[in-house]
Amino acid sequence: MIYLGEQKEALNKYYSVVTCWVKSKQLGRKKASNPNGYKCSNLSCSVCTRDLKRIEGHDRFFAFIIPKLEGIIKVKPDKMLQLELDLRVEWWDNINHNLIEFNDGCSEVFKEKGYGGWFTDAKGLNYDLAEWLDQHTCTFCNRQYIFTARKNAGEKGMTCQFDHWFDKGTRPLFALSFYNLIPSCSVCNSSVKSVAHFNTDEYLHPYLDKDISSRFKFSSIANTATQYGITFLNEDKMDAKTKRTLDGLGTKLVYSKHSEKELKDLIDLRMKYSENYLKNLLENTFKGDLTMTKEEKYRLIFGIELSEDNMHKRPFSKFKKDIIEELLRIK
Incomplete structure (x- = not known):
């Protein structure tokens, strides 16, 4: 959300x-x-x-x-x-x-x-x-x-x-x-969501909760040696209001079909190429006379927005940002 x-x-x-x-x-x-x-x-x-x-x-x-x-x-x-x-x-x-x-x-x-x-x-x-x-x-x-x-x-x-x-x-x-x-x-x-009965005491609201995007992170999980699924980072430690909201909106469900598409593409960038390929892609793609911000690089390479204020401008911005950060942490 x-x-x-x-x-x-x-x-x-x-x-x-x-x-x-x-x-x-x-x-x-x-x-x-x-x-x-x-x-x-x-x-x-x-x-x-x-x-x-x-x-x-x-x-x-x-x-x-x-x-x-x-x-x-x-x-x-x-x-x-x-x-x-x-x-x-x-x-x-x-x-x-x-x-x-x-x-x-x-x-x-x-x-x-x-x-x-x-x-x-x-x-x-x-x-x-x-x-x-x-x-x-x-x-x-x-x-x-x-x-x-x-x-x-x-x-x-x-x-x-x-x-x-x-x-x-x-x-x-x-x-x-x-x-x-x-x-x-x-x-x-x-x-x-349809006609599900939400309230503001038990669920996050997009006009009230400024920290919605930072209250959870997408993560990947290995289902088999070659297949991955989509989950949430530290879901067992997630606060009840956030978990109830994600469950109520079926967030994991609506993203599940993207495990073989957007998620697979990102994992392939990290796993099928050199260990530092993803990092090099971000750091070295635009060199020379070009001076580009981190936000501009992510927009041009991955088609997403990094800023929470701008995430609505590109599909999958929150999802891809979280997954890329996770992949960059892998040694």
Whole structure:
């Protein structure tokens, strides 16, 4: 898993657009036939330039939720469950001693119409958010690129999927919350993590844990004289939170098929050639007038990034960095 940072600029852009959408779904678009509708002052707003119709039947829910919208959209992952509890208690005490109306509002507004409709529609916010975040590989596995590219005239082309850290089926209140949307590849989102119930007490979170990449190291293990497998260095000493996260994301599983490809290539460089070949490759490939940093050498020779801040830019950066370091230690 890769640390995503706070992404404050992306957060503010995202919140602005979500605010316009929620208020437009409460009031409808402001126009001659709907003078009490909503329209922001931004003439190029991607929401307010569309003819959006209001969602009927949730007047009390909108009146309750809109003053709290900033908190819902911007809430940090470790504060989400407490916020949900606080809102449910406030609704019960002051609005209605029946949470069905609150739950229905969360499901229809945030999950069904919000994420399931608007966020991923023909002019989907998912493309905008992916571009604002500017993450190049899957947050969970760092194996696949998740570039965003649009067709002509801004039509959909390709982009990442967004995993809901707190499953939107059981936590619809956070279906559009910024820090609950994790840019990922289809394998990690749909197959590996899917609807697994993660939390922030027992699992590492890519928006909270800055030291994610340094809490574990990939390692190789000899299965036979000629075949190697992928494991983790000192796994028996790994802290419970890190181990639980790696298990939950199926990290060892999704990397297992790379033992005969990326892992084998690196081991061959070390084992099939002279003892110092890998070291010489790094130290002597670019000599002469070229002055190159260690990061530049690794990028050009192995196609990876060394800096944790840049690992998302190249697939397998974390994996190859760890394996190369391990191979260089072999005497």
